[in-house]
Amino acid sequence: MQAIRRSVQRAPVWLLALVCAAVTTAAAWALVLPEPPPARWPQLRIGVLASAMPLQSSTRAYTEEGHEIVLARALGERLGAAPQFVPLAPEAFAGALATGQVDAVLVREPLAGAARAGTEALRTGYRSGTAAAMRADQPLRRWEDLRGKTVCVSRAHQGAQTLARRAGARLQLVDAPAQALVQVRTGACDAALHDEAQLQALFLRREWRKFSATLPAAAPAELLLLAPTARPQALQALQQAVAAEGRAPAWQERNTRWAANVAYEAYFDQIGPDCH
Numbered sequence: 001m002q003a004i005r006r007s008v009q010r011a012p013v014w015l016l017a018l019v020c021a022a023v024t025t026a027a028a029w030a031l032v033l034p035e036p037p038p039a040r041w042p043q044l045r046i047g048v049l050a051s052a053m054p055l056q057s058s059t060r061a062y063t064e065e066g067h068e069i070v071l072a073r074a075l076g077e078r079l080g081a082a083p084q085f086v087p088l089a090p091e092a093f094a095g096a097l098a099t100g101q102v103d104a105v106l107v108r109e110p111l112a113g114a115a116r117a118g119t120e121a122l123r124t125g126y127r128s129g130t131a132a133a134m135r136a137d138q139p140l141r142r143w144e145d146l147r148g149k150t151v152c153v154s155r156a157h158q159g160a161q162t163l164a165r166r167a168g169a170r171l172q173l174v175d176a177p178a179q180a181l182v183q184v185r186t187g188a189c190d191a192a193l194h195d196e197a198q199l200q201a202l203f204l205r206r207e208w209r210k211f212s213a214t215l216p217a218a219a220p221a222e223l224l225l226l227a228p229t230a231r232p233q234a235l236q237a238l239q240q241a242v243a244a245e246g247r248a249p250a251w252q253e254r255n256t257r258w259a260a261n262v263a264y265e266a267y268f269d270q271i272g273p274d275c276h
Contacts (some may be wrong), residue, residue: 043084046072047105050087051156055176060268062176063261065156065194067126067223068106070254071245075225078241094118097228104238105226110161122225122239125246129217130160131196133184133203136213140191143167145214152180152189159219160193178265185270186212191215197251201259208263238251 019262024155047108052068055061064070069085076083085198086102090111097119106124132151134140140149147168153160155173172189180192181202196217227238 022162042081043106044072044081045084045086045102046075047086047088047093047102047107048072049107049111049156049158050089051158052106053085053087054244062178062265063258065154065177066108067254067258070258071124071126071223072106074245074250075238075241078244079237092222093226097226098230103234104225106223107226108221109222110221112205118229119226120229120235121228122179122242123246124223124225124242125248126197126251127220127222128195128197129220130163130193131159131199131201131217132191132193132213132215133181133208133211134191134215135184138190138213140213140215143218146215147189150188152183152192154180154194157193157195159221163218164193176265178262178269181211181262182266182269185266197255198258198262201252201255202263205259207267259269 046068052064052066054069055064072083072085086096088096088100088102088105090107093105093107094117097105127175132140132146140146143163144167150172151164151167151169152172152174153164154177155175161171161173169191172183174183176197177192177194180189180194183189184192196214199214202208203214204224225233225238225242229235
C-alpha cells in the first residue's frame with residue numbers, strides 16, 4: 001500500500017489530472033439516461049376529406065386523384081406505422097386533432113386554415129394549380145371557353161369542381177381520374193380537370209399527345225400536413241418524416257407513377273368494352 005502511495009506521489013501532475021478527468025467523465029456518463037426513441041404509433045391515424053379516402057371498387061382498383069393516400073403510406077412506412085385513414089369534414093379537423101382521434105390531417109389549402117389553432121402546418125413540398133386535358137385540336141384557350149361544355153372532374157378534386165362551375169361548364173363527376181380522362185379520349189367530355197403537375201407527367205407519354213391541349217393553370221394550392229403542437233415528440237417525428245418524403249425528386253417520381261397508373265387504367269377502360 002505504501003508502495004502505491006509512493007508511486008502516486010511520484011506520478012507527474014498532468015497524469016494525475018488526466019486520470020481524475022477520466023473518472024469524472026465516466027461518472028457523468030453513468031448518470032446520463034439514453035435518449036428516448038422517436039415517437040411511433042401502432043397505427044398512424046391520418047384525417048382526410050371523405051372524398052379523398054382510398055377508392056373502393058367491386059370490379060377493379062383505381063388510382064386516387066390526389067397524393068394524400070400515397071404520401072400518408074410513405075410517411076407510415078418511414079415511421080414504422082400502418083396508416084389508418086379517417087374521413088373528416090373541415091370543421092372537424094381541430095377537434096379530431098385536439099382529442100387524439102387522429103395524429104395528423106392531410107389537406108390542401110385553403111381548407112387547412114380550418115384547424116390552424118393548436119396545430120403546426122407542415123409543408124409537404126407538393127403544390128400545384130389545376131389544368132385541363134383536352135384534344136389537341138380542341139379550340140379552347142381560356143377557362144371562359146368551358147361555358148356550356150361538358151367537363152369531367154373526380155369527386156376528390158373540389159378545387160377543380162369550383163373552377164368548372166365558375167366557368168359555367170356542365171359538370172360530370174366521376175370517382176377516379178382515369179374515369180374522367182377516358183371520357184376525354186372517347187369524346188364524352190370536352191375536358192378533364194386535374195393537377196397541372198400530374199398532367200405534365202401524363203402529357204409526356206406518347207399516347208397522350210393527341211389529348212394534351214390544356215388551359216393556363218389556375219387556383220394553385222399546397223398540400224399540408226396538420227399536426228397538433230400539444231404532442232411535441234410526435235410532432236418532431238412527423239416533421240422529420242415529412243422533410244424526408246417532401247423532396248422534389250420524390251414528388252417527380254410520384255407524379256410519374258400517377259401518370260403511368262392512370263394512363264393504363266384509362267386505356268383499360270377504353271378498350272374493355274371492345275373485348276366482350
